[in-house]
Amino acid sequence: MHFEKNEISLKDASNRAPSIEDLIEGSIQLGSLPTIFYQINSAVENPESSFAEIGHIISQDTALTARLLKIVNSSFFGFSSKVETITHAVTIVGMVQLRDLALATAIINNFKGIPKDVVNMRSFWQHSIAVGLAGRVIGVYLKEVNPERFYVLGLLHDLGRLLLYLAVPEDMSRVLIKYSHGGLLHEAEDEVLGWDHAEVGGRLLRKWNLPDRLVEGVLYHHNPSGAPRFQVEAAVTHVADIMAQVLELGNSGERYVPPLDGEAWKILGLPTSFLSTVLAQVDRQAGEAVKVFL
Amino acid sequence: MVLANHARDLNGGLLLAIGEKITDKHILAFKAWGITEVEIDSYEDENGIVEGQSSEINVESIPTQVREELDELFRYTDRRHPAIEELIELCILKKMKSH
Numbered sequence: 001m002h003f004e005k006n007e008i009s010l011k012d013a014s015n016r017a018p019s020i021e022d023l024i025e026g027s028i029q030l031g032s033l034p035t036i037f038y039q040i041n042s043a044v045e046n047p048e049s050s051f052a053e054i055g056h057i058i059s060q061d062t063a064l065t066a067r068l069l070k071i072v073n074s075s076f077f078g079f080s081s082k083v084e085t086i087t088h089a090v091t092i093v094g095m096v097q098l099r100d101l102a103l104a105t106a107i108i109n110n111f112k113g114i115p116k117d118v119v120n121m122r123s124f125w126q127h128s129i130a131v132g133l134a135g136r137v138i139g140v141y142l143k144e145v146n147p148e149r150f151y152v153l154g155l156l157h158d159l160g161r162l163l164l165y166l167a168v169p170e171d172m173s174r175v176l177i178k179y180s181h182g183g184l185l186h187e188a189e190d191e192v193l194g195w196d197h198a199e200v201g202g203r204l205l206r207k208w209n210l211p212d213r214l215v216e217g218v219l220y221h222h223n224p225s226g227a228p229r230f231q232v233e234a235a236v237t238h239v240a241d242i243m244a245q246v247l248e249l250g251n252s253g254e255r256y257v258p259p260l261d262g263e264a265w266k267i268l269g270l271p272t273s274f275l276s277t278v279l280a281q282v283d284r285q286a287g288e289a290v291k292v293f294l
Numbered sequence: 295m296v297l298a299n300h301a302r303d304l305n306g307g308l309l310l311a312i313g314e315k316i317t318d319k320h321i322l323a324f325k326a327w328g329i330t331e332v333e334i335d336s337y338e339d340e341n342g343i344v345e346g347q348s349s350e351i352n353v354e355s356i357p358t359q360v361r362e363e364l365d366e367l368f369r370y371t372d373r374r375h376p377a378i379e380e381l382i383e384l385c386i387l388k389k390m391k392s393h
Contacts, residue, residue, distance in 0.1 A: 246385050255366070256367060256368070256370050257378075257381075259371050260375050260377060260378055273298070275377065275380050275384065276380075
């Protein structure tokens with residue numbers, strides 16, 4: 001799905017920042033996910049669905065099918081034999097995981113066609129992919145069910161900022177001026193606009209009817225210990241964001257390593273010695289992940 | 295790679311003790327005993343640099359440019375937290391390798 005920049009631009013005659021509600025409601029194209037995602041989602045959530053049925057739904061979208069097969073056959077999964085059909089992919093990767101990968105693919109696709117002078121999209125996704133990879137490695141270590149959701153969270157965590165750059169570029173210019181005087185970018189957003197990209201992203205996901213786990217993971221990625229229900233999602237994304245920033249893989253606008261929420265670190269209970277493993281794996285996987293996802 | 299926990303066979307017999315360095319020979323032995331995964335404590339790169347262990351980096355040996363980049367990158371982070379200390383050290387190793 002492609003969109004034109006002017007479709008989402010929110011010009012405010014009063015020159016005041018629009019309300020967050022206006023921003024979310026005004027983002028026509030970004031405000032929806034492709035129908036096929038919802039079809040996949042409802043099939044995955046129906047306990048009577050078979051692998052073949054889900055395979056059939058996905059196969060109707062040839063571009064999505066091709067992309068998912070490329071991902072499943074990459075070192076991201078490391079299967080020894082080639083996966084040639086979506087039904088086979090569903091069988092070995094799992095329905096929920098494949099649904100999450102379909103979501104990741106749909107979201108990246110949704111933002112294609114954005115002019116380079118607005119945002120360096122490659123750099124933006126590089127950062128998001130690095131956060132996703134780090135989150136996935138942490139999720140596997142924590143023996144969390146469906147670690148792919150942490151990958152999706154990484155892809156989504158800064159989506160709100162993308163919306164800000166695109167929909168309210170003049171307000172974002174004011175934010176960037178504030179940021180240039182010191183402090184963190186999300187703090188500058190909050191000071192100038194009254195809310196930050198995490199809130200915008202969380203609300204956008206809520207509008208997309210995505211699960212609360214994802215909504216909270218995005219909403220609280222700078223303040224994970226404040227998440228009311230899904231602290232693990234928020235904490236994993238928070239730590240993964242810090243690690244991606246340390247690796248300096250891509251950039252979504254922030255130049256500095258965000259402060260670590262000590263409570264969130266305690267919630268995860270990770271040994272510090274594990275950090276080197278995460279960094280090494282992300283560094284190794286990032287190049288190929290960027291190739292298969294972008 | 296160094297073991298983070300004892301590696302035991304299916305009957306609980308000790309195969310390799312915690313803290314031991316894992317060699318190719320050990321991996322073959324693990325496979326023979328049906329052990330598909332073990333917990334490791336550190337990662338050793340192709341240059342033999344063991345990450346994940348506190349390698350005491352001599353501050354004087356860090357190039358000024360690397361130190362300045364680190365000061366900038368970690369400007370708003372509490373460097374006293376053990377996780378951040380570890381990340382700073384890993385960041386120094388990475389930057390020194392690429393300089």
